[in-house]
Amino acid sequence: MKELIIISGKGGTGKTSITASFAALAECAVLADCDVDAADLHLVLEPTIRRRETFTSGRAAEIREVDCTQCGLCETICRFDAIHDFQVDPLSCEGCGACVEFCPVKAIDFPEQDCGEWYVSATRHGEMVHARMHPGAENSGKLVSLVRQEARKIALKQNSGFLLVDGPPGIGCPVIASVTGADAVLVVSEPTLSGEHDLKRVLQLTNHFKIPAMVCINKWDINPTMTERIETLALSLGAKPVGRIPYDAAVTAAQINARALVEDSDGHAATAVRMTWSTVCSTM
Amino acid sequence: MKLAIASGKGGTGKTTLSCAIALAQTEPVCLLDCDVEEPNSHFFIQPEIERTEAVFSLVPKVDETKCTGCGECGRVCQFSAIISLGKKTMVFNELCHSCGACARICPTHAIEEVRKPIGSLEIGRKAGVRFVSGRMDVGVAMSPPVIRATLKHAVETELTLVDCPPGTSCPFVTAVKGCDAVLLVTEPTPFGLHDLVLAIETIRELGLPFAVVVNRANGEQNRISDYCAAENIPLLLQIPEDRRVAEAYSRGQALTTAMPELKTALASIPQQMKDLTEGRKEREAAACL
Numbered sequence: 122m123k124e125l126i127i128i129s130g131k132g133g134t135g136k137t138s139i140t141a142s143f144a145a146l147a148e149c150a151v152l153a154d155c156d157v158d159a160a161d162l163h164l165v166l167e168p169t170i171r172r173r174e175t176f177t178s179g180r181a182a183e184i185r186e187v188d189c190t191q192c193g194l195c196e197t198i199c200r201f202d203a204i205h206d207f208q209v210d211p212l213s214c215e216g217c218g219a220c221v222e223f224c225p226v227k228a229i230d231f232p233e234q235d236c237g238e239w240y241v242s243a244t245r246h247g248e249m250v251h252a253r254m255h256p257g258a259e260n261s262g263k264l265v266s267l268v269r270q271e272a273r274k275i276a277l278k279q280n281s282g283f284l285l286v287d288g289p290p291g292i293g294c295p296v297i298a299s300v301t302g303a304d305a306v307l308v309v310s311e312p313t314l315s316g317e318h319d320l321k322r323v324l325q326l327t328n329h330f331k332i333p334a335m336v337c338i339n340k341w342d343i344n345p346t347m348t349e350r351i352e353t354l355a356l357s358l359g360a361k362p363v364g365r366i367p368y369d370a371a372v373t374a375a376q377i378n379a380r381a382l383v384e385d386s387d388g389h390a391a392t393a394v395r396m397t398w399s400t401v402c403s404t405m
Numbered sequence: 406m407k408l409a410i411a412s413g414k415g416g417t418g419k420t421t422l423s424c425a426i427a428l429a430q431t432e433p434v435c436l437l438d439c440d441v442e443e444p445n446s447h448f449f450i451q452p453e454i455e456r457t458e459a460v461f462s463l464v465p466k467v468d469e470t471k472c473t474g475c476g477e478c479g480r481v482c483q484f485s486a487i488i489s490l491g492k493k494t495m496v497f498n499e500l501c502h503s504c505g506a507c508a509r510i511c512p513t514h515a516i517e518e519v520r521k522p523i524g525s526l527e528i529g530r531k532a533g534v535r536f537v538s539g540r541m542d543v544g545v546a547m548s549p550p551v552i553r554a555t556l557k558h559a560v561e562t563e564l565t566l567v568d569c570p571p572g573t574s575c576p577f578v579t580a581v582k583g584c585d586a587v588l589l590v591t592e593p594t595p596f597g598l599h600d601l602v603l604a605i606e607t608i609r610e611l612g613l614p615f616a617v618v619v620n621r622a623n624g625e626q627n628r629i630s631d632y633c634a635a636e637n638i639p640l641l642l643q644i645p646e647d648r649r650v651a652e653a654y655s656r657g658q659a660l661t662t663a664m665p666e667l668k669t670a671l672a673s674i675p676q677q678m679k680d681l682t683e684g685r686k687e688r689e690a691a692a693c694l
Contacts, residue, residue, distance in 0.1 A: 129415075130443055131415065131416060131443055131445075132414065132415010132416040132417075132443075132571045133414060133415045133416010133417055134416055137596065157574075158413070158571070158572030158573045158574050158577070158603075159413045159414050159415070159571065159572055159573065159599075159600040159603060161414070161595075161596040161599060161600065164595050164596060164599055179483070180483065198505075198509070200503060200504050200505055201504075212578055212582065212610065212611060213582065215502055215504060216483055217483055217484075217502055217504030217506055218481065218483045218504075218506065219481075219504045219505065219506040219509065222481050222506060222510065223506075223509065254573065254574060256573060256603065256606035256607035256609075256610050257573065257574070257578050257607045257610050257611070258574060259574060259575050260574075261572070261574040261575070262546065289572070290415040290416075290442075290443070290571055290572075291415075291442035291443055291548075291570065291571070291572075291576075292442045292443065292541070292543060293442050293541065293545075293546055293547065293548045293576065294546035294547060295572075295574075296442075297546050311655075312655055313654055313655040313656075313657075314445075314448045314655065314656065314657040315420070315443075315445040315448060315654075315657075316655075318443070318445060318448070319443040319445070322442075322443060322543055325543040325544075326543050326544065329543065329544045340651075343648075343651050343652055343655050344652065344655040344656070347655055347656075368651075373594060376594050376595055376596060377594065377595060377626070379595070
């Protein structure tokens with residue numbers, strides 16, 4: 122089983138659309154949506170939920186008003202500006218427990234936090250593990266690790282050829298949790314100054330964790346000169362360019378119809394995605 | 406006023422909109438790029454950088470001559486960032502949240518908090534725009550400390566625009582929390598609507614007033630305007646889908662250059678957000694009476 126993580130650095134470059142198409146092309150892959158903050162893969166793959174679990178992680182402080190002597194020590198200790206007027210703001214609380222530990226009258230509770238839910242579902246292109254964070258909840262990195270771990274269990278049990286992971290944007294903890302230990306990443310970039318800048322940072326990250334990287338350029342024809350520049354940059358950072366996908370209105374149309382692009386279209390973009398997938402397979 | 410420009414989904418136009426609003430103002434304005442994992446505002450503002458500041462976080466350093474290996478530090482740490490094994494105490498900097506509990510609890514005062522570099526701030530100016538961009542170092546996991554350092558550069562008297570990170574969890578909440586109002590930018594696709602709703606749920610938890618801007622509006626897809634109408638959410642502007650804008654963006658050109666006809670509408674957004682915020686305060690005050 123090969124595990125491929127689709128990431129992008131910059132958001133909105135087409136990770137989810139490409140993951141959905143790869144899912145259709147891979148036949149019997151196991152899928153994971155690790156963009157747990159803003160998960161969208163289910164909008165295309167329309168999963169039927171088979172198993173539903175609560176995700177609890179971390180704790181948050183709660184001051185018991187009846188026992189509080191209003192000494193103010195907790196407010197002084199808190200490094201996250203989460204305590205004002207002897208009340209904890211749950212959205213600011215980091216869950217470090219310093220106030221709980223040092224409260225002289227032990228008036229602060231520290232319950233576990235219900236951060237969201239995760240699911241194992243059936244889709245028309247294989248089983249999928251996905252999740253939903255509660256608004257403003259913390260520890261998305263831990264949830265990402267959990268989703269990946271569960272998906273990997275299923276992929277190994279089913280003896281699947283591929284585990285395809287739709288990753289989060291950025292380079293922070295959810296991305297690190299998504300890529301560590303993977304067989305390869307595919308970075309979906311776009312031919313813009315921002316795309317180039319963000320690609321460089323995300324490839325520095327994959328190099329830091331020694332994960333083989335490939336790069337494809339979405340909407341490459343918006344700026345062909347920039348596409349060349351990005352592919353040169355990718356090569357210089359040890360990542361292989363594996364495809365150029367042209368701008369095509371069929372991509373948005375597929376999303377609106379809750380279909381993967383390659384399921385319905387034989388247009389330019391769909392053909393390019395098919396070619397990219399075959400290059401990815403031969404590279405891995 | 407401190408105005409956050411945010412979105413659940415990435416790549417919907419936060420940076421485009423933040424920079425365009427900044428460049429459309431006639432009064433002085435401050436732009437803080439808080440998308441510290443992938444900051445891009447500098448491409449569109451092209452400021453002259455006057456200075457760079459390093460951003461640090463505090464991590465524990467154990468003095469082995471004083472450490473007795475009692476393990477109190479490891480017990481109090483919620484993040485498994487410090488562990489005592491026999492007489493040896495090990496620190497895992499990348500897991501540390503800088504809460505200081507280990508240093509405070511250590512009975513022999515063997516733990517000192519030292520600074521670890523995690524990013525930098527670029528501070529500069531372009532005409533009337535004061536510009537600060539936060540940048541997290543590659544390989545660092547937690548962005549909120551860099552975001553907080555960037556936000557410290559807001560000035561009460563000036564209009565401050567905060568270009569926020571995508572998503573709905575800690576980085577997004579850190580950037581949005583101290584703001585007076587939130588402008589959400591999205592695109593009229595199913596993904597755009599889905600992630601907008603998630604962002605709105607989070608902003609409602611924070612209790613902040615908000616409004617919506619649609620980017621890449623094509624006149625055919627009305628799911629965002631329909632949603633806003635049904636939820637009674639102000640929709641301030643629809644930026645039309647246009648290859649001109651996409652190509653200008655790819656070269657680092659601001660929206661105000663690609664579509665100068667939008668300048669008046671962009672210039673008026675901060676005032677509209679202010680009216681929205683004050684209107685809400687008045688309604689709340691009236692409700693209290």
